[in-house]
Each structure stands twice: as structure tokens, then as C-alpha cells.
Amino acid sequence: MKQxxxxxxxxxxxxxxGVRALAGVDLKVGARETVGVIGPNGSGKTTLFNVxxxxxxxxxGSAIWGxxxxxxxxxxxxxxxxxxxxxxxxxIRLSPGQSVLENVxxxxxVASRTSWWSVLAGLPHVGHRDSxxxxxxxxxxxxxASGIAAAPHRLAGxxxxxxRRRVEFAxxxxxxxxxxxxxxPTAGMNPRETEEIAxxxxxxxxxxxxxxxxxxxxxxxxxxxxxxxxxxxGRKIAEGxxxxxxxxxxxxxxxxxxxxxxxxxxxxxxx
Ligand code: ADP
Ligand code: MG
Numbered sequence: 001m002k003q004x005x006x007x008x009x010x011x012x013x014x015x016x017x018g019v020r021a022l023a024g025v026d027l028k029v030g031a032r033e034t035v036g037v038i039g040p041n042g043s044g045k046t047t048l049f050n051v052x053x054x055x056x057x058x059x060x061g062s063a064i065w066g067x068x069x070x071x072x073x074x075x076x077x078x079x080x081x082x083x084x085x086x087x088x089x090x091x092i093r094l095s096p097g098q099s100v101l102e103n104v105x106x107x108x109x110v111a112s113r114t115s116w117w118s119v120l121a122g123l124p125h126v127g128h129r130d131s132x133x134x135x136x137x138x139x140x141x142x143x144x145a146s147g148i149a150a151a152p153h154r155l156a157g158x159x160x161x162x163x164r165r166r167v168e169f170a171x172x173x174x175x176x177x178x179x180x181x182x183x184x185p186t187a188g189m190n191p192r193e194t195e196e197i198a199x200x201x202x203x204x205x206x207x208x209x210x211x212x213x214x215x216x217x218x219x220x221x222x223x224x225x226x227x228x229x230x231x232x233x234g235r236k237i238a239e240g241x242x243x244x245x246x247x248x249x250x251x252x253x254x255x256x257x258x259x260x261x262x263x264x265x266x267x268x269x270x271x
């Protein structure tokens with residue numbers, strides 16, 4: 001681990017023109033803790049990650065991370081990565097025309113800022129090879145995706161959606177991060193794939209990282225996270241254990257925008 005410890009976000013604020021995507025969010029993640037973030041579309045979840053990883057600048061607030069007390073909001077994306085924070089994207093960002101191994105190798109190159117930056121920007125990139133990096137990439141692949149590791153030279157674009165997500169996981173952990181940010185890792189997956197991906201995430205979390213996972217499906221989050229934070233219109237409207245959050249009337253009403261008996265089920269399945 002480069003840097004272990006806690007994350008403490010205070011008063012995180014971000015506006016896009018007239019839209020307040022984040023309106024003063026406070027959030028803590030402890031060392032080795034998995035915290036779930038849920039909320040309706042447009043509630044600011046992805047913006048939370050984009051601000052934390054230097055992709056969009058915050059208007060106010062701080063995100064104090066790790067033993068050194070670094071404020072992530074003051075860092076460029078590659079510096080956030082170097083500080084031991086890694087992420088995946090709501091829309092998987094791999095280079096479909098490159099091999100699985102080359103895609104994972106991008107995550108090895110902490111020093112190769114252009115590679116990592118190109119990933120964040122969604123641009124094609126060239127992963128260069130060295131044998132130590134290849135070994136680490138293969139280890140990461142075997143850890144999260146043993147089936148894919150058997151054919152590391154397949155093009156990423158040929159893989160199933162769930163396997164592409166696993167390659168993204170491998171790329172995210174190959175740098176041995178201490179904090180992993182996962183943005184809707186099971187979006188678009190069927191119930192069986194969702195369960196398999198949940199198993200993969202649990203396995204990754206057991207390595208001892210802190211994990212912040214955004215997800216629509218509350219039952220899925222509940223199976224992973226010790227604590228759940230609920231956002232609505234850029235504000236934190238609830239926080240706590242699954243049992244408390246799922247029955248919170250403010251959550252039921254705000255998260256789904258209306259009341260009814262079917263709400264709990266909708267909340268659990270995300271459908
Ligand atoms: P969520 O991930 O919870 O669905 P987002 O964080 O993507 O929500 O978006 C929160 C709000 O901020 C939305 O109204 C969205 O349209 C707006 N938003 C997000 N990113 C940008 C951007 N780069 N430019 C303008 N508006 C944005
Ligand atoms: Mg989002």
C-alpha cells in the first residue's frame with residue numbers, strides 16, 4: 001500500500017452553471033471500510049468521484065486523504081492516482097482495440113502520466129511493456145479474472161460486458177491502491193453477473209483497501225458495504241446501515257420520488 005488511512009470529505013461543493021451537482025457533502029471512509037453511495041440519477045454521485053480524482057475542479061470543500069493528510073482536491077488526476085486512489089468508470093473505459101494485457105498495463109505506469117491521463121480522458125493510449133509491469137498486470141488479472149488471464153492477448157473489445165468490467169478492476173488494482181472508487185460497477189448487468197461482480201469486489205476489498213462504491217441496486221450495495229450514504233440533488237439525505245436507510249421515509253420518497261408498497265422492492269433491485 002502506498003498510503004493507508006481514512007478519507008474525510010467536508011463541505012464538497014460543485015456547480016455546473018446553474019446546476020448544483022454537489023451542495024456541501026460531508027462523507028467519511030475509514031481504513032479498510034467499504035461505503036456505498038446511492039441516489040437517483042443526477043444526484044451528484046459521479047461528480048463526487050470526478051471532483052475527488054481531479055477530473056473536475058470543486059468550488060469548495062476538502063477531501064483529506066491518508067496518513068499524510070493530503071487534500072485530493074488540490075491534486076491533478078495522476079497525482080491522485082500516485083497518492084493511492086484508483087477508480088473505475090460508470091461507462092467502462094478500456095481501449096477496445098488493444099489487448100487485455102495492454103489495458104491492464106496502463107494501470108502499472110504510475111510514472112507514465114500520459115497513459116493514465118489518457119484513460120481518464122477516454123482517449124486511446126499506448127501501453128509500453130516491461131517485464132516487471134507485465135508480471136504485475138498478469139497477477140492482477142489472475143486475481144480478479146482468472147478466466148481472462150488465460151488469454152491476455154485477446155482484444156478487450158471482444159470480451160463480454162462483465163469481463164470488460166473485470167479487466168477494468170484489474171487495471172484499477174494493479175497499482176496497489178489504498179482507496180478504490182467504483183462507479184456503478186454492475187450497471188447493465190443481469191442478476192447473475194451482478195452477483196459475480198459483487199463477489200469480485202468483496203475479494204478485492206479483502207486485500208485491505210478502502211472502497212467507495214456507487215450503485216443503483218441497494219441490495220447489492222448492502223451485500224458489500226458496512227455503511228450506505230444516500231445523495232439527492234447533491235445533498236446527503238441519509239447515512240447508516242442498510243436496515244435503517246432502506247426504511248427511511250425521506251429516502252423512500254426522495255430516492256424514488258413517490259410513495260407506494262412496491263418501493264422497497266424497487267430500491268433493492270434498482271429496477
Ligand atoms: P449521478 O452520477 O448521480 O447520476 P452526476 O454526478 O452525473 O449524477 O450529475 C449530477 C448533476 O450534474 C446532473 O444534473 C448532471 O447533468 C450535472 N453534470 C455532471 N457533470 C457535468 C458536466 N461535466 N457538465 C455539466 N453538468 C454536469
Ligand atoms: Mg453517475
